[in-house]
Amino acid sequence: MEYVKGLVCITCRxxxxxxxxxxxxxxxxEKGLLDVDYDYPAIAGNWSREKLARCADYSLWRYLPLLPIxxxxxxxxxxxxxxPLLTAPRLARELGVQTVYIKDDGLNPTGSLKDRASAIAVxxxxxxxxxxxxxxxxxxxxxxxxxxxxxxQGLKAVIFVPARAPQGKIAQLLIxxxxxxxxxxxxxxxxxxxxxxxxKWGWYNRxxxxxxxxxxxKKTAVLELAEQLGWQLPDWxxxxxxxxxxxxxxxKALHDLAALGFIDKIPKLIGVQAAGCAxxxxxxxxxxxxxxxxxxTLADSIAVGLPRNPEKALAAIRATDGVMVTxxxxxxxxxxxxxxxxxxxxxxPASVAGLAGLAKLVQSGVVASEDTVAVVNTGNxxxxxxxxxxxxxxxxxxxxxxxxxxxxxxxx
Numbered sequence: 001m002e003y004v005k006g007l008v009c010i011t012c013r014x015x016x017x018x019x020x021x022x023x024x025x026x027x028x029x030e031k032g033l034l035d036v037d038y039d040y041p042a043i044a045g046n047w048s049r050e051k052l053a054r055c056a057d058y059s060l061w062r063y064l065p066l067l068p069i070x071x072x073x074x075x076x077x078x079x080x081x082x083x084p085l086l087t088a089p090r091l092a093r094e095l096g097v098q099t100v101y102i103k104d105d106g107l108n109p110t111g112s113l114k115d116r117a118s119a120i121a122v123x124x125x126x127x128x129x130x131x132x133x134x135x136x137x138x139x140x141x142x143x144x145x146x147x148x149x150x151x152x153q154g155l156k157a158v159i160f161v162p163a164r165a166p167q168g169k170i171a172q173l174l175i176x177x178x179x180x181x182x183x184x185x186x187x188x189x190x191x192x193x194x195x196x197x198x199x200k201w202g203w204y205n206r207x208x209x210x211x212x213x214x215x216x217x218k219k220t221a222v223l224e225l226a227e228q229l230g231w232q233l234p235d236w237x238x239x240x241x242x243x244x245x246x247x248x249x250x251x252k253a254l255h256d257l258a259a260l261g262f263i264d265k266i267p268k269l270i271g272v273q274a275a276g277c278a279x280x281x282x283x284x285x286x287x288x289x290x291x292x293x294x295x296x297t298l299a300d301s302i303a304v305g306l307p308r309n310p311e312k313a314l315a316a317i318r319a320t321d322g323v324m325v326t327x328x329x330x331x332x333x334x335x336x337x338x339x340x341x342x343x344x345x346x347x348x349p350a351s352v353a354g355l356a357g358l359a360k361l362v363q364s365g366v367v368a369s370e371d372t373v374a375v376v377n378t379g380n381x382x383x384x385x386x387x388x389x390x391x392x393x394x395x396x397x398x399x400x401x402x403x404x405x406x407x408x409x410x411x412x
Contacts, residue, residue, distance in 0.1 A: 004036060004038060005037045005038065005039050007212055009032045011025065012028050016034065020124040022212075024210065033210075036213065043260060044260050046065070047065045058081075060080050066219075067220075068213050069120065069123045070127060074126060076119050076122050078151045080108060080109065080119050081108070081221075082224060083106075085374075086102040086104060086345065091342040091343050097369055099373070100358075103221060103374060106348070106378070106380035107380070110140075110146075111380035112379040113376065117217040118144040121145060121148070121211065122148045131154075132203040134158040134194055135206035137159060137160070142159040145157050146172065146176035149176070149178070150176040160183055160193055162183055162185060164186070166384045168384060168385060169383055187304055188305055214245065215249045215252060215309075216249070216252070218246050219250065219256070222253035223256070226257055226262065231263050233374075234267050234373055234374045235371040235372050236372070236374070237250060237270065238358050238376065239376050239378075240272050240357075242304040242350065243309050245309050247313050247316055247317065254320065268322045268323070270357060270367075271322065271324040272357030273326050274326065275297070276303075277293050280307060280314065284317065298390075301351070301379055302350040303350075323361070325357040325360055327360060331360065332349050333387070335347075335359065336352050336381065337391055340381075346388070347381050348384045350379060351377050352377070
C-alpha cells in the first residue's frame, strides 16, 4: 500500500484512509462509491516500463505498484492473469476493420475476468482479518471467488445467485466448496439478500460494485493488454457491460497508464449491453439518472437490472469520447459463432456481446474500416453450454455406415 494515498468519494470528494473494509462514503451512503487514489509521481520515481519488462512474474501481481494491497499479505496460489492477446485477422476481415485483437480472459483459472477482482478480494479479506467472504453474482464472480478461496485456504465463501444462474457455474461453485444460496427471483433479489446477510453477519463484501478495491483487480486485464501491445494502444477498446465495474476498471487502467506516461494514446471505450437489460446504456443515451430495467436476456453475466456502479462506468466511457450500443440475443448468438469460427475463441454470451456490438458499430460507420480494435473476451463459453448449443446448432447424426455418411456430406 506504499503508493495508495487514500480512498476518495466520487460524489462529494471526501477522503478516507484505505482501510481494507471501507466500502462506501459515510456521508453519501450508496451514492458514495469510493475510488482508490494513487501517488503517481511516487510510482513513476520507482517504476518504469523498462523495470516492468524485467519482471519475471507473469501474473496480475506484476503490477503491484498499481494495486491497493500489502505486498506481504498471502495471495491465492492461482496463476492469475497474463492471459493471451490474440491477433484475429480472419475476424478483422469478416468485420471489415484493419486489425482486431482478442484479450482472452476466459482462460483465467475459473474461466473469467472476474478472477482478477476475486484475487484482490481474498487479499483484502485477509488484511481485514475476515474469515468469510460473501457476494451476490450471476455466476462468474461467484465461481471466481470460490476458486480463489479454495486456492488460498483458511477462508469461507457464501454465494448468493439468482435461480436462473447457469448450471455450469453452479457446478463450479459447489466443486470449490462454497456455500451456495440459490435465491428465488432475479439478480436484484440475490443482491438484496446478500446485502442483508453481509450486514447481519459482518462477512467481507466481495460485491464489486460496492467494494472499491475490486475494480483495481479488473483493470489489470487492460494493463496487460497495453504491455502486450508494446504500449501502442488501438483506436477502440470493447467491453461488455453489466454492473459497470469491468469497463470502469478499463477506464481506470487507461488513466493509470497515462498518468505514469506509459502510453500516449487512449483508445475510445465501447460499452455494450444486451437490449433486454440495458439500464446503463439508457442513462448514457438520455443523460438522465439510471432507471432499473428488466433482466430479459440470455447473457446472464450482464443481466443486471439495477447496477450499483453506473457512475464509474459512464464516467470512464465519456472520458474517452467512447460510445455505447445494445445488441439482441440473436446478435449475441451470431457473435458466438463468428468468434469461434474465425479465431478459435469460445466465449460465453455475455462475453461476446462486446463483439456483437462492435459488428453493429462497424456496419453503422461509427468504427471505420481503417481502425484498430481490441475486444475483451470476459468469460469462457463452457460456462453456459445451453446457450452455446443454441448458438451452434445440432451435430449431424448418421448410422455407422459409410453410405449414409456419403449422403450427408454430399448435401452438407
